[in-house]
Amino acid sequence: MDNKINFTIPAETVTQVNEALTTISTALQPYVIALSADERRELPKMSDKTQPFVDKALDYLSRAPQFAPPYMDVDGMRNDMTVHNQLMPLLRQVRILSDNLDDTTMEAGAESYVAALMYYNSVKMAAKMDIPGAKSIYDDLSKRFEKTTTGSEETPVETETR
Numbered sequence: 001m002d003n004k005i006n007f008t009i010p011a012e013t014v015t016q017v018n019e020a021l022t023t024i025s026t027a028l029q030p031y032v033i034a035l036s037a038d039e040r041r042e043l044p045k046m047s048d049k050t051q052p053f054v055d056k057a058l059d060y061l062s063r064a065p066q067f068a069p070p071y072m073d074v075d076g077m078r079n080d081m082t083v084h085n086q087l088m089p090l091l092r093q094v095r096i097l098s099d100n101l102d103d104t105t106m107e108a109g110a111e112s113y114v115a116a117l118m119y120y121n122s123v124k125m126a127a128k129m130d131i132p133g134a135k136s137i138y139d140d141l142s143k144r145f146e147k148t149t150t151g152s153e154e155t156p157v158e159t160e161t162r
């Protein structure tokens with residue numbers, strides 16, 4: 001397995017990023033909402049094909065407002081689209097960061113787990129050879145691979161392949 005994560009992040013960098021994220025979250029707090037899973041599922045979605053349609057409709061609304069139904073909140077629609085246009089570039093940037101963080105933590109976790117499995121297998125072999133101290137380490141680490149009786153049994157992956 002390649003060792004792609006051959007570094008540590010300085011504590012000051014982590015602190016700086018946490019402070020920046022807190023600043024961003026605080027600044028946006030009054031302008032963001034939370035939707036339930038059902039609400040997310042039920043909402044019509046704005047997509048790359050939908051946005052030009054909405055933009056055209058807004059343009060026509062300004063040129064031919066007589067066709068807007070009297071119950072339609074035209075200013076509300078304009079505000080909604082303004083907020084959408086303001087937040088989409090931020091969302092794209094955050095998604096890229098999120099994807100990169102996800103990839104990096106996945107790789108770091110995989111590398112750590114594979115190394116732990118190598119150690120575990122070495123301890124397991126040492127315990128089989130009755131090398132002093134190995135059995136207690138093996139017994140403790142082997143708890144990770146114990147099968148549960150609650151339905152979802154886990155199969156141990158005790159190899160170092162990848």
